Amino acid sequence: MKEIIHKEPFPHLIIEDFYDTEDLELIWEELKFYTKPNKLLGAKEYRGVITKTNARALELESIYKNWDQKDGPDYRNLSNILTVNRSIFTSGILDTYSKIEDCCRLGNKAVDECTKVRYYHNGEYYKPHTDSAMETLVFSYFYKEPKRFEGGELYFPNYDYEFSCSNNSVIIFPGWVEHGVKKVSIDDSNYYEGLGRYAITTFLFTCPKSIL
Numbered sequence: 001m002k003e004i005i006h007k008e009p010f011p012h013l014i015i016e017d018f019y020d021t022e023d024l025e026l027i028w029e030e031l032k033f034y035t036k037p038n039k040l041l042g043a044k045e046y047r048g049v050i051t052k053t054n055a056r057a058l059e060l061e062s063i064y065k066n067w068d069q070k071d072g073p074d075y076r077n078l079s080n081i082l083t084v085n086r087s088i089f090t091s092g093i094l095d096t097y098s099k100i101e102d103c104c105r106l107g108n109k110a111v112d113e114c115t116k117v118r119y120y121h122n123g124e125y126y127k128p129h130t131d132s133a134m135e136t137l138v139f140s141y142f143y144k145e146p147k148r149f150e151g152g153e154l155y156f157p158n159y160d161y162e163f164s165c166s167n168n169s170v171i172i173f174p175g176w177v178e179h180g181v182k183k184v185s186i187d188d189s190n191y192y193e194g195l196g197r198y199a200i201t202t203f204l205f206t207c208p209k210s211i212l
Helices: 021-034 060-064 080-084 093-098
Strands: 002-006 012-016 056-059 112-120 126-129 136-142 154-156 161-163 169-174 179-181 197-205
Touching: 002 093, 012 093, 021 080, 021 112, 021 136, 056 060, 060 080, 060 112, 080 112, 093 136, 093 169
Parallel strands: none
Antiparallel strands: 002 012, 012 169, 056 112, 112 197, 126 179, 136 169, 136 197, 154 161, 154 179
16 A cells, blocks of 8 residues: 655545455455446436436445434445445544645544445546535545556546546545546447446545434
8 A cells, every 4th residue: 555645736645556455356346246237326316416427326325324214224334345445444544634734634533424336437427526515535446457448537627637546546635626537438348347447435524424
């Protein structure tokens, strides 16, 4: 794991090779399962910005946790992804991020979270937008190797800056930073082969999601 701190053009932290081999195997088991017919949902169903994206996704907590029922059942441990990504909170990366600038100081104070699995195939994108209701965004990226697609970079139009989203990389930045995903291009590939770009997006809150 390699941490790279950036203060410009906005404060953010990049982590390369974040997950180990065992964790990656668990993540890929679940990603492959979701990349089957009738699993991933359109933006309206997963609370994406329907005017901004044509990519499909799932909000994992909505499957494994009933936020509308106080002290209701919590089955998040049944998800490989929601189990393995505890390392976001235990590895110290949020502590590192919270010290970059004052605007990052709540990065390690989250009391709740929302996790979405997104898959970008040929012609899919996410236009620039902000997630300002969330203090901190933690985006993890995965794709099958050798890489078969072009595009898919995370870009920040207000800063003329982009992140290549290399396999098993993580980027952490404030929710007020506008960002988008460039269109993915894949030749001669069936959607369900899963040869595009995966993102596990974790949104961190400093107040319980149930009262937002």
